[in-house]
Amino acid sequence: MDKKKRKKGASLAGIALLTGAICFASLPTLDIHAEQQTKPSIEVSSNQSNQSNQSSPYFKDAKIIKQYQLSDKLVILHQQEGVLSADGDIWTIMLLGQQFPESQIYYTNLTIVAQNPKDGSTIVQALPEDANEGYEPTFTLVHVANGKQQGILVEAPTGGSGGIVNYLLYQLQDNQLKLTFSNEMNAPKMDFRFLDNYQLKLYNYDLNRVMQLPITENKEQYDEAGIYDNGKVLQAKPQDVVMIDPYGKVTPIDIDNDGIMELQGIQSISAIYHANGVGYLISTWKWSPEDSSFHLINIEAVSTLPELLDQGDK
Numbered sequence: 001m002d003k004k005k006r007k008k009g010a011s012l013a014g015i016a017l018l019t020g021a022i023c024f025a026s027l028p029t030l031d032i033h034a035e036q037q038t039k040p041s042i043e044v045s046s047n048q049s050n051q052s053n054q055s056s057p058y059f060k061d062a063k064i065i066k067q068y069q070l071s072d073k074l075v076i077l078h079q080q081e082g083v084l085s086a087d088g089d090i091w092t093i094m095l096l097g098q099q100f101p102e103s104q105i106y107y108t109n110l111t112i113v114a115q116n117p118k119d120g121s122t123i124v125q126a127l128p129e130d131a132n133e134g135y136e137p138t139f140t141l142v143h144v145a146n147g148k149q150q151g152i153l154v155e156a157p158t159g160g161s162g163g164i165v166n167y168l169l170y171q172l173q174d175n176q177l178k179l180t181f182s183n184e185m186n187a188p189k190m191d192f193r194f195l196d197n198y199q200l201k202l203y204n205y206d207l208n209r210v211m212q213l214p215i216t217e218n219k220e221q222y223d224e225a226g227i228y229d230n231g232k233v234l235q236a237k238p239q240d241v242v243m244i245d246p247y248g249k250v251t252p253i254d255i256d257n258d259g260i261m262e263l264q265g266i267q268s269i270s271a272i273y274h275a276n277g278v279g280y281l282i283s284t285w286k287w288s289p290e291d292s293s294f295h296l297i298n299i300e301a302v303s304t305l306p307e308l309l310d311q312g313d314k
Contacts, residue, residue, distance in 0.1 A: 123172075200242065
């Protein structure tokens with residue numbers, strides 16, 4: 001990626017990256033600052049316009065609408081069949097949403113409806129209030145716990161200044177869809193320190209791992225901010241200077257080729273101001289059946305993104 005273009009955009013090329021950021025204060029406190037978001041009023045590109053003109057069908061199951069008190073304005077954004085339960089039954093999974101009046105591609109009130117045609121059971125799960133809207137939301141079915149059951153990985157781009165994408169993974173447990181992965185639940189616990197000669201030291205508490213990034217590209221800006229003086233650190237840990245955005249991309253990837261997917265997340269790192277991107281944080285999460293949760297198994301900081309292969313769910 002061309003660094004000049006990246007510095008101006010501070011986003012992943014081809015990968016939507018984020019509005020809200022984690023700004024680090026004194027160790028070990030972590031401050032989370034979400035940039036203020038406004039409801040979208042946008043100009044739709046020709047491609048988006050063509051896509052949005054293919055209107056989604058309304059969800060018309062009156063019984064479910066009444067039973068779960070759903071809005072009658074919900075449309076089916078994405079529908080797919082998959083195996084959610086251990087018995088191997090094929091479920092029909094739908095992601096519903098309500099179109100925002102000022103946009104043809106922005107939806108709110110996101111809700112998952114999963115139906116088992118074999119026994120007639122239905123599960124309705126509304127997404128959390130802080131993550132239940134986005135541009136053209138969709139989902140992917142992934143094997144993250146075993147080779148049989150699939151989880152529902154929802155992605156909903158927020159369209160904010162950094163291109164944040166809300167990711168939420170739901171798995172069927174005890175006849176309920178349980179949220180087992182999200183931007184908020186699975187954010188790596190990080191801290192930072194500036195070092196001499198324009199170097200940024202990053203520390204991950206989860207794995208007790210130290211990483212380092214060069215920040216030599218904009219030396220004069222760090223000097224003007226009073227962080228450095230000609231390469232000598234003046235402030236090792238200034239308040240609200242280093243920002244790590246929430247996930248801009250979460251990809252299911254089978255690292256150990258066992259048929260079970262790990263989740264690999266990418267976050268952008270910036271310093272002084274949000275558009276001054278200095279690198280990326282790449283974290284890998286693996287499902288643990290012992291405590292039914294995801295655990296961080298690897299993390300690295302890079303100045304530029306390697307060419308990542310999206311293997312999908314195989």
